[in-house]
Amino acid sequence: xxxxxxxxxxxxxxxxxxxxxxxxxxxxxxxxxxxxxxxxxxxxxxxxxxxxxxxxxxxxxxxxxxxxxxxxxxxxxxxxxxxxxxxxxxxxxxxxxxxxxxxxxxxxxxxxxxx
Amino acid sequence: xxxxxxxxxxxxxxxxxxxxxxxxxxxxxxxxxxxxxxxxxxxxxxxxxxxxxxxxxxxxxxxxxxxxxxxxxxxxxxxxxxxxxxxxxxxxxxxxxxxxxxxxxxxxxxxxxxxxxxxxxxxxxxxxxxxxxxxxxxxxxxxxxxxxxxxxxxxxxxxxxxxxxxxxxxxxxxxxxxxxxxxxxxxxxxxxxxxxxxxxxxxxxxxxxxxxxxxxxxxxxxxxxxxxxxxxxxxxxxx
Numbered sequence: 001x002x003x004x005x006x007x008x009x010x011x012x013x014x015x016x017x018x019x020x021x022x023x024x025x026x027x028x029x030x031x032x033x034x035x036x037x038x039x040x041x042x043x044x045x046x047x048x049x050x051x052x053x054x055x056x057x058x059x060x061x062x063x064x065x066x067x068x069x070x071x072x073x074x075x076x077x078x079x080x081x082x083x084x085x086x087x088x089x090x091x092x093x094x095x096x097x098x099x100x101x102x103x104x105x106x107x108x109x110x111x112x113x114x115x
Numbered sequence: 116x117x118x119x120x121x122x123x124x125x126x127x128x129x130x131x132x133x134x135x136x137x138x139x140x141x142x143x144x145x146x147x148x149x150x151x152x153x154x155x156x157x158x159x160x161x162x163x164x165x166x167x168x169x170x171x172x173x174x175x176x177x178x179x180x181x182x183x184x185x186x187x188x189x190x191x192x193x194x195x196x197x198x199x200x201x202x203x204x205x206x207x208x209x210x211x212x213x214x215x216x217x218x219x220x221x222x223x224x225x226x227x228x229x230x231x232x233x234x235x236x237x238x239x240x241x242x243x244x245x246x247x248x249x250x251x252x253x254x255x256x257x258x259x260x261x262x263x264x265x266x267x268x269x270x271x272x273x274x275x276x277x278x279x280x281x282x283x284x285x286x287x288x289x290x291x292x293x294x295x296x297x298x299x300x301x302x303x304x305x306x307x308x309x310x311x312x313x314x315x316x317x318x319x320x321x322x323x324x325x326x327x328x329x330x331x332x333x334x335x336x337x338x339x340x341x342x343x344x345x346x347x348x349x350x351x352x353x354x
Contacts, residue, residue, distance in 0.1 A: 005283045012316040013349045078323070081316060082280045 022067035029064040123205035154192040169220040179268030184209040189270040211273040234294040239305035262296035271328035284317035288328035288338030295341035
């Protein structure tokens with residue numbers, strides 16, 4: 001194969017946009033949790049559990065986890081793209097990152113739904 | 116009355132024909148009150164030691180050939196005031212970072228211009244040209260202000276970490292500013308092709324809004340803003 005630098009993958013906009021949107025979702029979730037903590041929800045295990053087990057919190061904390069993983073996927077892949085040049089190593093790192101994030105997302109979902 | 120002042124320099128020297136590796140040379144040069152800019156001192160320096168190589172041409176911030184790394188910051192020697200340097204510290208001059216060195220302060224700009232050419236820096240309009248000129252409204256023309264003034268000195272692109280890591284794939288701030296100059300031009304008919312050409316995780320999306328480009332631009336331009344506008348147009352096109 002000739003060694004030519006080729007670019008023009010025709011993607012990137014969705015990832016960039018997703019990174020911004022997931023950032024907003026995470027910021028909003030953080031705000032909700034901070035307000036809840038200021039109101040003393042974290043005073044006991046029971047009150048914290050009751051707070052996190054409500055239908056709305058299950059919904060938004062799941063959204064938060066999905067956002068976190070998606071955001072991390074774009075961000076971590078950006079790091080590999082910036083600093084890792086050999087294509088084989090880069091692909092391997094991408095795959096490992098993706099697998100780890102999917103695993104974490106599943107694990108986190110199990111924890112939320114166990115409540 | 117003519118007052119003189121002695122300036123201490125630390126200059127990056129490298130002649131690939133003679134030197135094993137680059138080194139920093141200490142030189143002193145005497146300037147008088149008519150020497151206003153760093154370039155004036157460099158020209159005097161050349162009289163002291165004619166082996167030192169640097170590019171220069173118009174000496175008034177238009178040609179963009181004397182871009183250097185001055186005390187760690189990219190800028191044009193011809194626009195940098197000598198009065199801005201304190202007496203007690205040497206002025207450290209290095210070539211623009213991230214590009215191959217030809218000799219001393221001269222860098223190989225091939226990669227930089229390759230990226231510039233890749234965005235097709237010319238008007239694409241397939242309509243037959245009118246008798247006199249393609250007209251624009253004053254409002255449409257206003258859009259090009261802050262874009263067309265770029266002198267391609269490479270201060271911005273060579274201060275951009277994303278360009279350091281991927282100079283062969285990331286267009287860089289100078290190229291993207293020029294790209295938006297044609298995207299924003301109402302006389303241009305290739306907007307979609309231009310956006311297609313840039314929609315790539317490397318070509319455009321290596322920009323992480325670090326904004327070193329805005330910080331160093333000797334013409335006071337804002338490539339980050341132009342890049343943001345390109346992204347805006349892509350979003351509007353996609354949704």
